Amino acid sequence: MDEMRERIVAAAKRHRARAAEFLRELIAIPSDSRKEDGVAAAVRKEMLACGYPMADIDRFGNVVGVIGDGRTRIILDAHIDTGIIGDRSSWRFDPYAGDMKAGKVFGHGAANNKGGLAAIVHAGAIIKELDLAADATVVVVGSIQAEECEGLAYKALFDVEKLYPHFVVLSMPTGMRICRGQRGRAEIEITLRGQPVHASDPGKGFNAIYGITQIIENVQALNDKLPSDPFLGRATISVTHVECDENGPNHLPENCRITVDRRLVPQENRKKVLAQFKELCRGTRAKIEVVQYDRPSYRGLRLPIEKYFEPWTLEENHPLIEAAGAAYQSVFKKKAQLDRWTSSTHGVYTMGAAHVPTIGFGPSEESFSGPVNDHVKIDDLEKCMAFYASLPGFLPDTEPIRIPKRRR
Numbered sequence: 001m002d003e004m005r006e007r008i009v010a011a012a013k014r015h016r017a018r019a020a021e022f023l024r025e026l027i028a029i030p031s032d033s034r035k036e037d038g039v040a041a042a043v044r045k046e047m048l049a050c051g052y053p054m055a056d057i058d059r060f061g062n063v064v065g066v067i068g069d070g071r072t073r074i075i076l077d078a079h080i081d082t083g084i085i086g087d088r089s090s091w092r093f094d095p096y097a098g099d100m101k102a103g104k105v106f107g108h109g110a111a112n113n114k115g116g117l118a119a120i121v122h123a124g125a126i127i128k129e130l131d132l133a134a135d136a137t138v139v140v141v142g143s144i145q146a147e148e149c150e151g152l153a154y155k156a157l158f159d160v161e162k163l164y165p166h167f168v169v170l171s172m173p174t175g176m177r178i179c180r181g182q183r184g185r186a187e188i189e190i191t192l193r194g195q196p197v198h199a200s201d202p203g204k205g206f207n208a209i210y211g212i213t214q215i216i217e218n219v220q221a222l223n224d225k226l227p228s229d230p231f232l233g234r235a236t237i238s239v240t241h242v243e244c245d246e247n248g249p250n251h252l253p254e255n256c257r258i259t260v261d262r263r264l265v266p267q268e269n270r271k272k273v274l275a276q277f278k279e280l281c282r283g284t285r286a287k288i289e290v291v292q293y294d295r296p297s298y299r300g301l302r303l304p305i306e307k308y309f310e311p312w313t314l315e316e317n318h319p320l321i322e323a324a325g326a327a328y329q330s331v332f333k334k335k336a337q338l339d340r341w342t343s344s345t346h347g348v349y350t351m352g353a354a355h356v357p358t359i360g361f362g363p364s365e366e367s368f369s370g371p372v373n374d375h376v377k378i379d380d381l382e383k384c385m386a387f388y389a390s391l392p393g394f395l396p397d398t399e400p401i402r403i404p405k406r407r408r
Helices: 002-027 037-049 110-129 152-160 208-223 270-280 319-332 378-394
Strands: 054-057 063-067 072-079 104-106 136-143 167-170 184-193 236-244 255-264 287-290 358-360 375-377
Touching (some): 002 319, 037 063, 037 136, 184 208, 208 255, 208 270, 319 378
Parallel strands (some): 072 136, 072 167, 167 358
Antiparallel strands (some): 063 136, 104 375
16 A cells, blocks of 8 residues: 555656646636637547546536546546636736746636646546556546536536446645535525616606615625524625616616525525525515526537525545545545535535535635636645545445436
8 A cells, every 4th residue: 555655646746747737728728617618628638648548528518538447436526617707907917827936826717626627637647557446437527617507517417428426526626625515505586677767757666776775785684694504604695796677878777686696504495595585575576586597508508407506515424535534644644634615516416416425625725716816836736636546546335326316
């Protein structure tokens, strides 16, 4: 075991420079959600260059590389899309240059999630080189559309491609800690209808902007009253988008709508949450809807999904947690820290909906995913590669996968 550990660590060191350069190449390719075709092609090309026996792009647009053909199937995931770049002037460096300074790679998506992507792709290369998948099938996935709708890529992989694993590892940033859960998330749209009279005589109509403003104030007041979970943290609520139908500058708007992000903890349920929204809108005729996402991928496939995602946790003594802890101990010679995400991940589908045991382990920190400090340490890339490559050797024995019933 010690000899294998040394071989894995040495291989990660050999791949360090190329993984960092690959990250810079990924950063240089814009990859907004539903426009990931360029970066998907680059990921597939890198997988093949790394000696993957199979690397392809599925019908939805996910990049899927496979190493080994053992009974235990594990997915290593990184999403390849990025959020919108926003105001370019707010960036303190060129977001697409992949600047390398002081042992760090800077750029849009470096932390979320292209650093993890570079690490899992080259961890796959190490697994292939050292024959570390003798008893496992390691599936390396570059998933799409996560920024617009987390989990959707796995609705495609599980329900369309029928690619069911025993375990999933998400390489979202965790600060090199093992994450075992996250809060749920509901995306709610509230629409208030107005009376679009002429602005010269507003008293004859109803200004939906004024009405929606009161609802926004109610949302803000509710945030401080929401429950907290000892492990996952506090539930939250926040308005993320406001818009009105266009009626011209001289008329009151016909409709005004807001989008509300609601983070959920385990002691909450759907009925209670929706009742809260009705209370927020009490005294109005507001329409309250859970957002239904139905946008096509860059390959044109549409997979409608409701944006109500349950919270999830994996128990501390689960075999996957124990395997990850043993792999971490082997590589780093110390005990791993367990943690949880603040943000939302594909885990809402892999674990929350499909109940596939899921953990997270990735380079950088969640808080670095932004224009001021979006970066990954090259040391983190090397360490993550060694961890991912070691993990298959510590996985527990598994039974054949039972195909679950089709989910919504």
